Amino acid sequence: MKFLPEIAIIDANTLSSIGLQNLIEKMMPEAVVRKFNSFESFVCDTPDMYFHYFISSQILVEHSAFFVERKHKTIVLTYGRITMPHIANFHTLNICLDEEMMIRALLRLQQSAHAGGLHLPPKMRKMMPAANQQNWSEPNGLTxxxxxxxxxxxxxxxxxxxxxxxxxxxxxxxxxxxxxxxxxxxxxxxxxxxxxxxxxxxxxxxx
The missing domain is CATH 1.10.10.10 (Winged helix-like DNA-binding domain superfamily/Winged helix DNA-binding domain)
Structure with a gap:
């Protein structure tokens, strides 16, 4: 069975959630992205099955105990470059960036969070080609x-x-x-x- 990473977006801002969902699906077409407008609806959906959580800073404030234990896979959505003590130990994403800069920021997050795939679960890691090998091979047939x-x-x-x-x-x-x-x-x-x-x-x- 093909491994499909599932990603949760938990944010009361519907427009922001839709935009982020579209970007993630563009970057990771194999991923399943689900939106939740409240923490309550999220926890009713087997929360630990998700590969990543993208959450608003307000959700983090209200439910910090849950996300502190899972900070390695939590990304806090921020407005601008605002820094707050309670998000200091989390990965963050500035949602005020334009589309091109947002894509670059997401790519950097993916790379820093997983060290080029080294921190990915085994099933996910197998989906990534070995880019540092001299004789690269590619499932789509690139030479x-x-x-x-x-x-x-x-x-x-x-x-x-x-x-x-x-x-x-x-x-x-x-x-x-x-x-x-x-x-x-x-x-x-x-x-x-x-x-x-x-x-x-x-x-x-x-x-």
Missing amino acids: SREIEVLVCIVRGMANKEIAEELNISITTVISHRKNIMEKLNIKSVSGLTIYAVMNGYIEADRI
Whole structure:
């Protein structure tokens, strides 16, 4: 049976929850994301089965005992760069960021929380490719050269720069870009960025 990580968003702000749900589903299409507008509705749904909790600071204040015991998988949603003593030991996410910055912040959270997959449960860790191996392999059929091109793309390099970096022709770079997008069924650079970081091909702070 395929492992499907489940993520809970607990926040009375429905609009914020919907937006965050859409971003997480875009980044992790294999994940099941559920929204709860109260802690009471959340605890009625087997809370310990969730891989992560995204919670409002108010929920944390009111139910700190529950989340302190589970802080390793709790992310507190904040408005701006406000720092408060009760969230000092938690991962936080500023929900006032624009979409691009929010995606980058989520990617950094994922990477810092799990150390590139080392802290993931065994079933989840098996879903991530070994990006540090010399002979990379990819379930979707990407070759080693295509992965090199992918990393260059998400670093913001132009076709000419990629060609010079990898010592190949611009025509070959364009061909690799087309093949990568077709194999992954991803049509945008932002989508490729999410894929590359989530699968460990590049660190979030390098994009």
